[in-house]
Each structure stands twice: as structure tokens, then as C-alpha cells.
Amino acid sequence: MKIVMLGAPGAGKGTQAKMIAAGYGLPHVSTGDIFRANVKGGTPLGMEAKAYMDKGKLVPDELTVRILLDRVAQDDCKNGYVLDGFPRTIPQAEVLDAELSKMGEKIDFAIDVEVPDENIIRRMSGRRACVNCGATYHIVHIPPKKEGICDACGSELILRDDDKEETVKNRLEIYHKQTQPLIDFYNNKGVLKEVDGTKDSAAVFEDIKKILG
Ligand code: ADP
Ligand code: ADP
Ligand code: ZN
Helix, strand or coil: CCCEEECCCCCCCCHHHHHHHHCCCCCEEEEEHHHHHHHHHCCHHHHHHHHHHCCCCCHHHHHHHHHHHHHHHHHHHHCEEEEEEECCCCCHHHHHHHHHCCCCCCEEEEEEECCCCHHHHHHHHHHEEEEECCEEEEEEEEEECCCEEECCCCCCCEHHHHCCCHHHHHHHHHHHHCCCCHHHHHHHHCEEEEEEEEHHHHHHHHHHHHHCC
């Protein structure tokens, strides 16, 4: 099963993608996580991506597509995957579609997690991410057991640089311009499913399970 998560930055794509991955035994593939791991490791890819990420801009399609196609060509992806944060532009979606078509495959579900912009700004200022393993929490809605410490690995939790309010506004604007058109793209393919992302994360996951079966 191949799944694409759609929705604004902060809608809860990552949270749900991890629950789907665990529940259905699929790898969670996040281009944001791949970029952040490279930034942390100081690789050439990371240095290139960082300049865009810090401003809340999208990393260029050519680079992003190359990274994603490499990742889904790995062995653990052969029975499917959950894509989180990719595609984010129509050209990215078209390349993915063309690559899948070559193998007689397709995206089975595009799940759009709907959350209004007002809620997003509030959510992002409360998001905390683990510096080590990338796990995410929310200081009010999904708090870690011990304040400031990752449940999964015990490392420190931080506010991501690009989650500061001004950058979030940029990212939302880019989302509406460049990413929201993907909702029509997948609707036209008959695979779009919408869920109400303002419910608590367990309730959103229940709705997603009804869709995936
Ligand atoms: P969020 O979880 O808030 O939606 P991500 O972790 O998915 O954010 O992405 C963080 C940043 O990484 C983006 O703002 C962008 O700079 C870059 N990025 C991630 N995925 C893509 C993509 N598919 N295309 C271009 N840039 C991307
Ligand atoms: P995305 O991957 O779409 O950028 P995340 O999954 O990282 O979004 O969620 C953004 C923030 O909102 C995180 O702090 C996360 O813990 C929190 N969050 C996720 N789902 C919900 C929810 N259903 N209700 C409230 N907060 C949530
Ligand atoms: Zn951790």
C-alpha cells in the first residue's frame, strides 16, 4: 500500500504517518526528516537544503525528487510506504506518478489532513522535536512524559528554527500556492481522502483506519 499524506505544515501529517507506519507495518518516509538528518550530519545535501529550510522555502524540486526516488528504491519500500511531506509541488507529484507508472504501480491513497490556518500557528509554536531521533511532541496536546526530554530516546527536545512564527507564516503561504493544488491532482486520480485534523490525534487515526481498512 502506497500512501501520500497531504496537509499544511503542522496539520499532523507526521504524527499520523508514524501511527500508520506502526499500525500497518510500512516505512515512514519524510523528506523533511531526511533533510534534517543531512543538515545535522553536515553533508553537502544538508548544506544546500538548509539555506531553503531556514527561510521556510521549498528545497528545489530536482534535488528533492532525486532524494525521494533513491529512498523509495530501497528494499524496505518494496511493499509500500507512507510519504510525509512529499510531494509538495505538482512537478514532484508528476515525477513520482511517472516513476510509479513505469513499474505498473500507483499511489493508493492521498490523505488530506485538514486544519485551518489559525490552528496551525498555535500548533507550531508548541511543537517540540527531538534533536536525536526526530520524534515530535506538542507541549499541550501531545506532551512527553518528562518535560523537554524525548520519550523514545531520552535526548533533548527543541523548537525547530523553522517553527518560529514568521517562518511558519511563510511556509503557510507557500503551502497554499504550491502544495494545495495537489488536492485536486489526487482528487482527479480518484484517491483523495479527507480527514478532520482538528480532532485529537487518536480520533484522526481512527478516521484514517476506516479509510485504509
Ligand atoms: P512540516 O513537518 O512542518 O510539514 P517538513 O519537516 O515536512 O515540515 O519540512 C521542513 C522543510 O523541509 C520544508 O519547509 C522545506 O524547506 C523542506 N522540504 C521537506 N520536504 C520537501 C519537499 N517535498 N519539497 C521541497 N522542500 C521540502
Ligand atoms: P506536520 O508533519 O503536518 O507538520 P506534526 O505531526 O509534526 O505536523 O504536528 C504538528 C504539531 O501538532 C506537533 O507538535 C504535534 O505534536 C501536534 N499535533 C499533531 N496532531 C495533533 C492533533 N490531532 N491535535 C493537536 N496537536 C497535534
Ligand atoms: Zn528522540
